[in-house]
Amino acid sequence: MFSEAEAHLSAVCPQFAALIARIGPRVLPPDDGRSPYARLVRAIAHQQLNGRAAEIIFGRFLALFPDDDFPHPDHILAQSDETLRKVGFSFGKIAAIRDIAAKTLSGVVPDHAELATLSDEDAIARLVVLRGVGRWTVEMLLMNIGRPDILPVDDFGVREGYRILHGLEAQPKPKALAAIGLPWAPHRSTAAWYLWRAADEHKRIKP
Numbered sequence: 001m002f003s004e005a006e007a008h009l010s011a012v013c014p015q016f017a018a019l020i021a022r023i024g025p026r027v028l029p030p031d032d033g034r035s036p037y038a039r040l041v042r043a044i045a046h047q048q049l050n051g052r053a054a055e056i057i058f059g060r061f062l063a064l065f066p067d068d069d070f071p072h073p074d075h076i077l078a079q080s081d082e083t084l085r086k087v088g089f090s091f092g093k094i095a096a097i098r099d100i101a102a103k104t105l106s107g108v109v110p111d112h113a114e115l116a117t118l119s120d121e122d123a124i125a126r127l128v129v130l131r132g133v134g135r136w137t138v139e140m141l142l143m144n145i146g147r148p149d150i151l152p153v154d155d156f157g158v159r160e161g162y163r164i165l166h167g168l169e170a171q172p173k174p175k176a177l178a179a180i181g182l183p184w185a186p187h188r189s190t191a192a193w194y195l196w197r198a199a200d201e202h203k204r205i206k207p
Contacts, residue, residue, distance in 0.1 A: 005148065005187035009194070012183045015165045016194060023197050026190055031146070036115050036127075037104040038070045039141050044096045044132050045089070057088035073101035096132030103130055112145075120147055143189050151188035153177045161195030164202045 002010075002025055010017035034042070045061060046054040064079065064087065065071040077098060084094045103109050108126065115123060120142055127138045139152040152158055153174035162180070163171045172180060184191040 003190070005190035008187050009184060009191055016191070019165060019194055019198055023194065023201075026193050028146075029144075034070070035111060036141060036145075037073065037100065037109050037111075039144065040100050040109065040127070040130065040133060040137070041070075041076075041097055043137050043140065044093055044100065047093070047132070060087035061089070063087075073104045076101040077105075092132065096130070099131035100133070115145070120150060143192070147189060149186045149188045151178065151181045151184070151192055153181070155192070157199045158192050158195045160202075161198035165195065165198045 002020065006020050006025060010020050042058065045058045049057070061084070062071070064083065065075055068075060081091065081094055084097070085091070089097070100109060108129065110118065110123075110126070118126065123142060124135055124138045127133055127141075128135055136152055136154050139150050139155075143150045143152075156171075159171040159174070159177055162168075162177060181188055181191060
């Protein structure tokens with residue numbers, strides 16, 4: 001059964017209607033319960049790496065903390081740079097992960113309950129002060145915890161999906177896509193999901 005979001009997108013855009021009919025309902029991953037802190041550390045670990053390489057390195061990192069489901073910020077800060085380098089992290093990633101750990105302890109990084117009280121833009125403004133964390137990283141975090149109206153206009157796949165969906169020669173610029181996407185509110189997270197599916201579908205059928 002299609003959701004309110006899918007019905008809304010289908011009503012405001014014929015191209016979305018056709019895509020949604022073809023792809024089917026949006027599939028949401030199960031909530032794994034990770035804290036904002038854990039999600040941010042994982043995001044930094046995965047930056048600029050393909051999925052398999054990132055998972056191998058991240059697995060080595062978690063293995064440093066066999067007694068923790070996820071390492072406590074204090075435990076990360078207690079590790080030497082040399083130890084963290086051995087798992088495969090660059091010095092830049094080490095600095096970013098240390099900053100996230102320190103700012104979790106100081107209260108800058110909110111827990112689930114506090115994050116729920118922040119608007120999307122307030123959450124973005126609060127978290128982009130972290131080393132290595134930009135707007136896109138926070139947008140992915142917000143989408144992953146179920147925020148319904150996030151449109152990551154800087155995301156290549158989202159812009160590419162729009163280009164494909166509308167048969168354009170070039171991707172829209174981020175500012176232009178933000179304006180284009182206004183009618184998709186308050187379901188822009190679902191719109192982004194379908195634009196990613198459009199880009200994936202094109203990769204599969206491209207000769």
